[in-house]
Amino acid sequence: MRKFFVLLMILSMAFVAFSANQLEIFSWWTGGGEEEGLLALFDVFHKYYPDVEIINATVAGGAGTNAKAVLKTRMLGGNPPDSFQVHGGMELIDTYVVTGMMEPITDLLEEWGIIDKFPEDILKICSYKGEVYSIPVNVHRGNVVFYNKAILEEVGIEKVPSTWPEFIEVLKKIKKAGYIPLALGDKNKWTATHLFEDILLSTLGPYNYNGLWNGRTSFEHQGVKEALEIFKELMNYVNPNHASLTWQDATLLVFEGKAAFNVMGDWAEGYLKTLGWTPGKEFGWMVVPGTKGSFMVVTDTFGLPKNAPHRENAIKWLKIISSVEGQDTFNPIKGSIPARIDADRSLYDDYLIWSMDDFATNALCPSIIHGSAAPEAFVTALNDTINMFITRKDVKKALKEIIYAAEDYLE
Numbered sequence: 555m556r557k558f559f560v561l562l563m564i565l566s567m568a569f570v571a572f573s574a575n576q577l578e579i580f581s582w583w584t585g586g587g588e589e590e591g592l593l594a595l596f597d598v599f600h601k602y603y604p605d606v607e608i609i610n611a612t613v614a615g616g617a618g619t620n621a622k623a624v625l626k627t628r629m630l631g632g633n634p635p636d637s638f639q640v641h642g643g644m645e646l647i648d649t650y651v652v653t654g655m656m657e658p659i660t661d662l663l664e665e666w667g668i669i670d671k672f673p674e675d676i677l678k679i680c681s682y683k684g685e686v687y688s689i690p691v692n693v694h695r696g697n698v699v700f701y702n703k704a705i706l707e708e709v710g711i712e713k714v715p716s717t718w719p720e721f722i723e724v725l726k727k728i729k730k731a732g733y734i735p736l737a738l739g740d741k742n743k744w745t746a747t748h749l750f751e752d753i754l755l756s757t758l759g760p761y762n763y764n765g766l767w768n769g770r771t772s773f774e775h776q777g778v779k780e781a782l783e784i785f786k787e788l789m790n791y792v793n794p795n796h797a798s799l800t801w802q803d804a805t806l807l808v809f810e811g812k813a814a815f816n817v818m819g820d821w822a823e824g825y826l827k828t829l830g831w832t833p834g835k836e837f838g839w840m841v842v843p844g845t846k847g848s849f850m851v852v853t854d855t856f857g858l859p860k861n862a863p864h865r866e867n868a869i870k871w872l873k874i875i876s877s878v879e880g881q882d883t884f885n886p887i888k889g890s891i892p893a894r895i896d897a898d899r900s901l902y903d904d905y906l907i908w909s910m911d912d913f914a915t916n917a918l919c920p921s922i923i924h925g926s927a928a929p930e931a932f933v934t935a936l937n938d939t940i941n942m943f944i945t946r947k948d949v950k951k952a953l954k955e956i957i958y959a960a961e962d963y964l965e
């Protein structure tokens with residue numbers, strides 16, 4: 555019997571020693587340009603910590619469609635990963651910080667001497683009551699349109715449209731020429747809301763759009779109704795099979811020369827590059843019509859959950875992703891710009907330099923569907939409304955629902 559207990563003890567010690575050298579990273583970056591960036595980041599980690607085994611815990615589905623629910627269940631069940639992808643802003647603060655599930659990490663940033671190496675606005679949305687709770691690994695831009703240059707050339711579009719009426723004119727020409735004017739893949743719903751929030755930014759302008767989140771702008775503002783009308787009009791130009799495609803499938807339509815435009819965050823830029831395209835050569839980009847001067851911010855961050863099983867390794871992870879080396883390895887592949895202000899610009903392509911310059915000078919606006927602007931309950935309600943709107947096409951009804959959701963879920 556004693557022998558058995560000794561054996562058991564040895565075995566459990568071996569297990570602790572073994573498990574102590576793991577690191578579980580949770581995200582939804584599973585492919586299509588997303589996984590490539592993550593794996594490159596793992597390589598940087600292994601350069602400094604070769605003995606740590608990384609468990610790449612991913613749940614597929616763009617924008618965290620499926621991952622977010624799995625993560626929440628794990629967090630609520632007391633089974634957190636060591637660190638996880640979460641959008642800076644309400645998704646982090648409202649869901650995990652206010653509820654007491656995260657450790658503050660201000661001290662770590664101070665110890666590493668990098669607390670002043672991130673844009674204030676970005677660090678602010680990762681903070682609560684004076685403490686930082688997550689580290690931004692990137693900044694994606696939400697209000698971009700990517701296009702197939704060859705199609706635009708063939709159809710004779712010399713100047714890219716900058717207003718909605720101009721855009722609709724161009725879409726008409728493309729439709730006539732036999733191409734899909736606007737690629738959409740809303741199988742996972744969020745891409746429709748992504749398009750809607752970009753339109754909303756255009757009709758409200760950055761000041762009023764940002765005002766939606768502090769009560770300064772009412773959802774009864776004419777711009778909300780206008781956005782629904784433009785959205786409805788645009789649906790006349792999307793691929794008929796949009797409801798069965800993912801965002802990658804939609805971007806692929808542009809790559810395959812079947813569709814001209816795709817309104818998508820610049821993770822599509824990362825995807826197009828992994829498919830073999832060069833920005834400016836085979837594909838071009840423009841801001842979503844009517845949003846020049848505004849930058850729809852999407853930021854992926856990682857934090858430290860309370861009771862992380864391998865806390866020390868999680869801290870090592872945070873150190874790597876917050877380093878210039880980590881950020882400059884990840885972002886050129888991912889299609890995002892570094893959150894670090896002292897990154898090496900020479901490593902970024904023409905598109906990303908354009909994005910960096912706009913980020914530095916534009917009005918910054920938090921994305922709704924990518925977790926920064928509003929609490930989860932509002933995002934879910936808006937997402938449902940917009941997706942039903944695609945089939946119902948009832949502006950009045952959708953508007954009413956959005957106003958109710960704002961009353962119910964926004965303070």
Ligand code: GAL
Pocket residue numbers: 582583588615616617618694819821852853854924
């Ligand atoms: C966003 C996320 C990006 C990208 C995209 C598509 O929410 O911030 O990094 O992964 O979803 O999956």
